[in-house]
Amino acid sequence: MSPIEHLVTSGTFSLDGGTWEVGNNVWIVGDDREVLLIDPAHDADAVAAQVADRRVTAIVCTHAHDDHINQAPVLAQRFGAPVLLNPDEAPLWKLTHPEHQPDEELRAGQALTVAGIELEVLPTPGHSPGSTCLHAPELGVVFTGDTLFQGGPGATGRSYSSFDTIIASISRTLLALPGETTVHTGHGGSTTIGAEAPHLEEWIARGY
Template identity: 80%
Template sequence: MSPIEHLVTSGTFSLDGGTWEVDNNVWLIGDEREVLVVDPAHDADAVAERIGDRRLTAIVCTHAHDDHVNQAPALSDSFDAPILLDPAEAPLWKLTHPDRQPDQELSNGQVITVAGIDLRVLSTPGHSPGSVCLHVPELTTIFTGDTLFQGGPGATGRSYSSFDTIISSISRDLLALPGETTVRTGHGGSTTIGDEAPHLEEWRARGY
């Protein structure tokens, strides 16, 4: 069994009065006994089926846009697993789950371990105030949520976002990683740090 599993779920993303159809990447990291889920989106049953009879150690949300957190409480209740989120995401979280709080806070440099695999939290604000990425050096992988995609940074045209901040986060924390690091994103295909790094100045110039 691969330590990284991938599931695509479909639904909607709503913010600032608009709603869009989206496909989301849900990531599972672990082994045959225990697993951690990153960004459970849209379809709790499909995620639960993939978890199976394994112990769910944590539900880690890279940020709190509704398409990334809408099924977190359902999975938390079903598997008795904590929801982890950066506290700066509270305003966005409350838009989706006003009557439920995350269980634990994420902080920069924190290490979360599942099945002997260490995931290091990198604080990468910009797409939202408390966006984080999860770096897994032993798997040469980083889970970037909506901070970095194949072809550029995440969107910053909506509430609680900042273009200058996301560019700073990417250049400081992500592009400093080894070029062979696989970037596993919140939407769409994966890429590598080496493929994206040459385009930083182009993104700056475009105000991407």
């Protein structure tokens, strides 16, 4: 069994008075005994079916836009697993779940371990104040949420976002990773650090 499984779920993203149809990448890291869920959105039953009878060690939210967290409390209760989120995401989290709180905080340099696989917590603010990536050196991958996509940075035109900040996060944190590192994103296809790095100046010039 591959240590990384991928599921696409569909739903909506709402913020600043607008609503958009979206497809979200749900990432499952682990083995045939235990797994960690990254951004399990929209369809709790589909996620549970993929997990099957495995133990869920944690539900990690890369950020708190509603299309990434809408099923987090439901799945936490279903699996008896904690929800982890950077505390700087609190204002966005409360827009979707005013009656619930995440269970644990994600902090810089923290290491999460599942099935013997270590994932390093990398704060990458910009798309939102506490956007966070997870780097698994052993697997040669980084899970970037909505910070870095195939072809450019995540959107920064909405509340709680900053273009200058996301560019700094990508430049200082993500582009410092090995070029062959696979980038597993929150939406759309995967890419590599090496494929995206040459376009940094282009993104800055275009105000991407």
